[in-house]
Ligand code: KG4
């Protein structure tokens with residue numbers, strides 16, 4: 050596109066709308082200028098994300114969020130040299146809102162379009178305002194939709210060494226939290242309660258799946274039966290032991306994740322380690338990986354809390370790399386719900 054070559058600065062407007070957060074960010078020559086996110090409270094009353102309501106909320110939020118991101122960045126619309134959007138994976142209706150909006154903007158501004166993979170963006174979030182990650186590095190990507198160990202060879206090459214066979218780590222947190230009567234999303238609430246509980250109080254099994262893959266469905270069932278059996282004997286059991294139950298569930302999930310991560314380090318010999326995704330905000334996981342890094346002399350990259358959960362800054366960062374590599378999308382590009 051002509052305008053691509055007319056602007057010497059690389060200033061990208063990025064839009065994230067894969068699930069229930071509407072985000073927009075501006076990155077200019079690799080420096081993040083603004084990062085705005087609007088969360089959707091509408092899902093709380095349903096105990097989970099309702100896809101149709103998420104699409105509608107994106108429609109409501111997208112213009113104010115994009116507007117705010119441009120204003121906060123100090124850049125003019127005419128400075129924008131590309132528009133990026135999350136292409137997938139995610140909820141199709143939600144992705145469609147961001148994709149259509151980004152396409153229209155790119156057309157209106159006469160600039161190229163960049164389609165970004167949401168998971169790659171989580172993994173590249175470590176480069177935001179910081180270029181200290183050396184390639185290749187291993188990234189434990191733990192979010193509400195995915196759990197993977199990724200070998201990042203460069204900013205464009207990702208090898209998935211292991212992934213979940215059923216639920217994601219974030220779902221394990223959210224679903225067990227829901228069983229305990231905690232509000233949605235349960236992960237951060239359970240984390241907070243766990244901080245004043247005894248992680249060794251109760252034992253839950255973790256799944257024995259091969260290699261570097263994960264499974265969390267067994268834990269979900271174990272917690273369900275545990276609550277049912279204990280509550281039959283004492284209906285106030287959960288209430289009386291809430292902090293200890295939360296701490297024990299968190300301990301099970303975290304030690305399982307750590308076991309797989311250590312196995313990946315052993316198998317690859319790579320000691321440049323990162324964690325990312327919503328669950329990388331978990332205090333137990335951050336403490337465990339920090340401890341292990343000290344013991345094993347890993348170089349550890351923990352994302353800032355604002356870049357753990359879904360945000361457009363990570364989409365902007367990934368788009369910046371794609372721009373440099375001439376990896377643009379066409380107006381015919383469509384979103385995808387599943388990773389490919
Ligand atoms: O990355 P993210 O915002 O969205 C997806 O791409 O899925 O991750 C959201 C997930 C939710 O399951 C949420 O409960 C979990 O991240 N999460 C946490 C914490 N903060 C967010 N889980 C455990 N502890 C936390 N502190």
Ligand code: ZN
Pocket residue numbers: 167171192193326327358359
């Ligand atoms: Zn995400």
